[in-house]
Amino acid sequence: MIRYSESPQGITPEQLQGFFEGWPNPPTPETHLRILQHSDEVVLALDEETGQVVGFVTAITDGILAAYIPLLEVLPDYRGQGIGSQLMRRMLALLEDYYMVDLLCDAHLQPFYARLGMVPTTGMMLRRYDRQSGRTP
Numbered sequence: 001m002i003r004y005s006e007s008p009q010g011i012t013p014e015q016l017q018g019f020f021e022g023w024p025n026p027p028t029p030e031t032h033l034r035i036l037q038h039s040d041e042v043v044l045a046l047d048e049e050t051g052q053v054v055g056f057v058t059a060i061t062d063g064i065l066a067a068y069i070p071l072l073e074v075l076p077d078y079r080g081q082g083i084g085s086q087l088m089r090r091m092l093a094l095l096e097d098y099y100m101v102d103l104l105c106d107a108h109l110q111p112f113y114a115r116l117g118m119v120p121t122t123g124m125m126l127r128r129y130d131r132q133s134g135r136t137p
């Protein structure tokens, strides 16, 4: 069974294995935990049998008008079961009071987000790949 949680409290780095698939220089599990702890909102999907986190989504906000969803990921073995949709539905519910809720995604994922009520737009971004594993604290 998958259990959903809206807090990283009590989560350990050992429960955060296998994320950032395909990233050449990914955050460590310890850094991943810090990301969860420093986000304004998180939703976690936990496999109750293994105790592992198998999916997560984060949001950062100004607390008033705008929210941004930087990260959503479900572990490969758990994809295609509705977990990603459930994480997003729960996150959008947490952010329901905000005027702006934005994220960036590849074009092939636009139908996934459109099913959740989001609309395509254009945007801009900057990536510093030498910082991909995270800022030093």
Ligand SMILES: CC(C)(COP(=O)(O)OP(=O)(O)OC[C@H]1O[C@@H](n2cnc3c(N)ncnc32)[C@H](O)[C@@H]1OP(=O)(O)O)[C@@H](O)C(=O)NCCC(=O)NCCS
Pocket (backbone or CB within 6 Å): 071, 072, 073, 074, 075, 078, 079, 080, 081, 082, 083, 084, 085, 086, 104, 105, 106, 108, 109, 111, 112
């Ligand atoms: C995107 C992601 C979170 C979806 O999680 P999930 O648990 O598989 O999602 P769900 O089971 O709720 O929904 C699956 C649907 O998402 C869509 N989808 C997921 N990954 C896709 C991909 N790579 N290309 C196209 N569509 C995709 C499919 O339309 C699928 O629909 P179906 O169930 O009718 O086949 C997951 O594939 C993932 O972690 N990918 C790698 C990280 C990533 O791309 N994150 C998003 C950053 S913007």
